[in-house]
Amino acid sequence: MAANKTxxxxxxxxxxxxxxxxxxxxxxxFEILEIMKQVTGEEPxxxxxxxxxxGDLHYKYASGREGDWFKVGFSPRKAxxxxxxxxxxxxxxxxxxxxxxxxxxxxxxxxxxxxxxIDKEVLKEMIKNCYDNPNIPC
Numbered sequence: 001m002a003a004n005k006t007x008x009x010x011x012x013x014x015x016x017x018x019x020x021x022x023x024x025x026x027x028x029x030f031e032i033l034e035i036m037k038q039v040t041g042e043e044p045x046x047x048x049x050x051x052x053x054x055g056d057l058h059y060k061y062a063s064g065r066e067g068d069w070f071k072v073g074f075s076p077r078k079a080x081x082x083x084x085x086x087x088x089x090x091x092x093x094x095x096x097x098x099x100x101x102x103x104x105x106x107x108x109x110x111x112x113x114x115x116x117x118i119d120k121e122v123l124k125e126m127i128k129n130c131y132d133n134p135n136i137p138c
Contacts, residue, residue, distance in 0.1 A: 004067045005049035013044045013052050014044040020076050028115040029076040034082075035120065036072060039127045044073075051075045051084070057134045072127050080104070080111040083123075085130045097124050 017033065020026040033044060033052065042054040053070025060066035073084040097105070101118035104111045112118055 002026045004069070006051060008053070008068070008070075009048070010021065011049070013046055014053070016050070017076065022078075023088060024114055025076050025081065030082060031115055032074050032076075032081070033122075035124060036074070036127055037072060039124050041073060045070070046072065049076065050086070051082075053084070054089045055134070071131045080113055082106075083110045083112065084108065085123075085126050088138075093126055093129065094123055096129070101124070104127040 014031065017026060017029045029052075036042075036052075036054050037044065040054040044052045044054055047053045049068060051070075051073055052075065053073035055071030056096055057069045057071050058066065059069060070084070075084075087132045097103075097110075100110070100122045101121055102112065103118060
C-alpha cells in the first residue's frame with residue numbers, strides 16, 4: 001500500500017511561519033501555534049512543507065489502508081488559514097461551529113481569513129474536543 005503523501009518532517013515550524021508573506025496571517029499563525037501548544041500540551045511538528053500538526057494518530061480504515069497523521073493542526077495558506085480540527089465530521093461540532101464565527105467548512109477542516117473573525121475561546125474548545133477524540137482523517 002502507498003504511504004501518505006504528507007509525512008511528518010523535522011523542518012522548523014518557526015522558520016515555516018516566518019516565511020509567510022502576509023504579516024497578519026503570520027502573526028495569526030504564531031498565535032494559533034501558541035493556542036494549540038497550550039491546549040494539547042504537545043510540541044508542533046511540520047507535516048510536509050505547509051502543515052503544522054500536534055499529536056500522533058495511527059489510523060486504519062475498514063479497507064485495510066492505514067497510516068499516521070496528527071490529531072489537530074493548521075496551515076497558514078495563501079488564501080485562508082486551514083484549521084485541521086474537525087476530522088471528517090464537521091457536523092459533530094455543530095453547536096460549537098454555530099458560535100465559532102466567520103468561516104467556511106471543508107471536508108475535514110475549517111477555513112478562516114483571520115483570527116479576528118472567530119471566537120478564540122470556541123477555537124480552544126474545538127481543539128480540545130478534537131485532540132481528545134480524534135477522527136480518522138478523510
